[in-house]
Amino acid sequence: MRNRFASLTSRLVVTTVVLVAVLSVLIGTATSLAMRNYLMDQLDSDIVSSAKAITSDHDDGPPGAGGRFTGRNQGPGTLNAFLGTDQHGEVLGSRPGDRRALSSAALEVLDDVPADGRVHAVTLPAFGSYRVTALEATMLSPSGTADGVLVIGMPSSDVDDTVASLIWWEALLGLLGVLVAAGAASYVVRRQLRPLHEVADTAHAVAALPLASGEIDLAERVPEHLTDERTEVGQVGAALNTLLAHVESSLSARHRSEQQVRQFVADASHELRSPLATIAGYTELARRRPDDAGTVRTALDKVEEESGRMTSLVEDLLLLARLDSGRPLERRPVDLTLLLLEAVSDARVVAPDHRWQLELPDDAVEVEGDEQRLHQVVTNLLTNARKYTPAGTTVTVRATASGFAVHDDGPGFPPELADHAFERFARGDTSRTRGADGGAGLGLSLVEAIVSAHGGTVTLASEPGDTTLTVTLPS
Numbered sequence: 460m461r462n463r464f465a466s467l468t469s470r471l472v473v474t475t476v477v478l479v480a481v482l483s484v485l486i487g488t489a490t491s492l493a494m495r496n497y498l499m500d501q502l503d504s505d506i507v508s509s510a511k512a513i514t515s516d517h518d519d520g521p522p523g524a525g526g527r528f529t530g531r532n533q534g535p536g537t538l539n540a541f542l543g544t545d546q547h548g549e550v551l552g553s554r555p556g557d558r559r560a561l562s563s564a565a566l567e568v569l570d571d572v573p574a575d576g577r578v579h580a581v582t583l584p585a586f587g588s589y590r591v592t593a594l595e596a597t598m599l600s601p602s603g604t605a606d607g608v609l610v611i612g613m614p615s616s617d618v619d620d621t622v623a624s625l626i627w628w629e630a631l632l633g634l635l636g637v638l639v640a641a642g643a644a645s646y647v648v649r650r651q652l653r654p655l656h657e658v659a660d661t662a663h664a665v666a667a668l669p670l671a672s673g674e675i676d677l678a679e680r681v682p683e684h685l686t687d688e689r690t691e692v693g694q695v696g697a698a699l700n701t702l703l704a705h706v707e708s709s710l711s712a713r714h715r716s717e718q719q720v721r722q723f724v725a726d727a728s729h730e731l732r733s734p735l736a737t738i739a740g741y742t743e744l745a746r747r748r749p750d751d752a753g754t755v756r757t758a759l760d761k762v763e764e765e766s767g768r769m770t771s772l773v774e775d776l777l778l779l780a781r782l783d784s785g786r787p788l789e790r791r792p793v794d795l796t797l798l799l800l801e802a803v804s805d806a807r808v809v810a811p812d813h814r815w816q817l818e819l820p821d822d823a824v825e826v827e828g829d830e831q832r833l834h835q836v837v838t839n840l841l842t843n844a845r846k847y848t849p850a851g852t853t854v855t856v857r858a859t860a861s862g863f864a865v866h867d868d869g870p871g872f873p874p875e876l877a878d879h880a881f882e883r884f885a886r887g888d889t890s891r892t893r894g895a896d897g898g899a900g901l902g903l904s905l906v907e908a909i910v911s912a913h914g915g916t917v918t919l920a921s922e923p924g925d926t927t928l929t930v931t932l933p934s
Contacts, residue, residue, distance in 0.1 A: 475644035483633035498618040503578040510611045536614045543607020588615045734765035782908040788829040795824040802837040812850035818857040839902040864929040872921040881907040
């Protein structure tokens with residue numbers, strides 16, 4: 460039973476049926492009470508009218524000559540009784556002249572009715588429920604007149620039977636109404652919730668897709684006609700489509716990240732393999748010719764050179780890993796103007812065949828950050844400009860209020876490299892000159908990682924003769 464009514468359709472149908480049933484009971488109860496009150500009022504009015512008729516006859520003389528009651532508007536079942544020295548009473552039958560005398564027990568019950576002219580309910584032995592009214596009156600008998608109480612009444616069984624019949628019909632019609640409401644509610648609710656089932660089908664289709672690994676093609680979407688946010692189902696459909704789009708972009712990003720990690724590992728292995736092979740080769744050479752001092756010295760120099768290259772590469776990889784893990788950098792005021800001035804001065808010494816220019820504002824530029832890492836950013840950008848531009852290229856470093864920019868008039872980044880310039884192990888040796896001393900391709904990726912760790916951004920705009928790398932840092 461618990462599972463049977465677990466669905467939204469079942470609960471809505473049951474709720475509708477219960478509401479209809481409760482409403483039917485309330486309406487039936489109110490109708491029955493109103494009908495019973497109305498019929499009782501009519502009965503009481505008839506009793507009062509009959510009493511008034513007998514009273515008006517009393518104005519012309521005492522009623523009840525010969526022990527018989529007379530009056531107008533008296534039908535079958537009417538009760539007439541006189542309570543005095545000589546108590547007697549009768550109930551009219553269904554045929555003319557048919558009368559039933561009241562028993563002494565019934566007369567005792569009537570004797571307790573107050574003579575106030577109001578209608579009262581009594582239950583008479585052998586006669587059932589009656590509505591009666593009592594009036595003081597004078598009765599004419601064979602021995603003369605006598606004062607007493609005249610009681611007039613009518614049975615309430617007809618009213619009770621009518622109300623009982625009404626209740627029975629109300630129950631029958633209410634039951635039919637509940638059955639009709641159940642069928643109609645089931646049809647309407649299922650029809651109205653059909654779009655929700657279509658939305659659920661989309662969710663089930665997505666849940667059945669293999670999303671654990673690999674490239675994910677998440678093309679499933681809720682149909683457009685079910686995404687109208689003016690309706691509740693449309694809100695659910697639109698929210699599900701938004702969620703699916705977010706999941707798709709997240710899975711695509713995860714796949715790209717996995718591919719980048721694989722490529723990163725492959726590139727790092729390749730970069731480390733070359734110096735390791737060189738070290739192994741020269742070590743073997745020195746071992747085979749231990750008596751040749753020149754060969755041994757050359758081998759040691761080469762081993763030292765390749766070890767330094769490997770050390771630099773490993774340090775760069777370690778720094779990238781630390782930045783990727785979100786390790787906080789040192790935060791303190793850094794004089795960016797002085798940092799740029801020192802970096803450009805060093806570049807003029809290292810590459811005198813380039814023209815180095817420095818543009819500084821009148822006021823010193825100061826930023827919050829790690830001075831050592833920011834110096835590495837500037838050095839990497841200047842090294843990149845030196846390595847991949849020909850002699851005679853003008854490199855201009857311009858400080859701004861929010862960072863700095865490095866511009867050169869060299870050949871620029873090739874179009875196929877510009878969009879991936881900040882990726883790890885991305886190199887432009889094949890397209891930019893000065894490739895003999897090309898690095899491992901981590902320079903610009905380190906720049907982006909360090910700047911991002913500072914909460915800043917770095918952008919590239921490049922075309923032949925006009926290449927600008929702009930670094931923006933929070934002040």
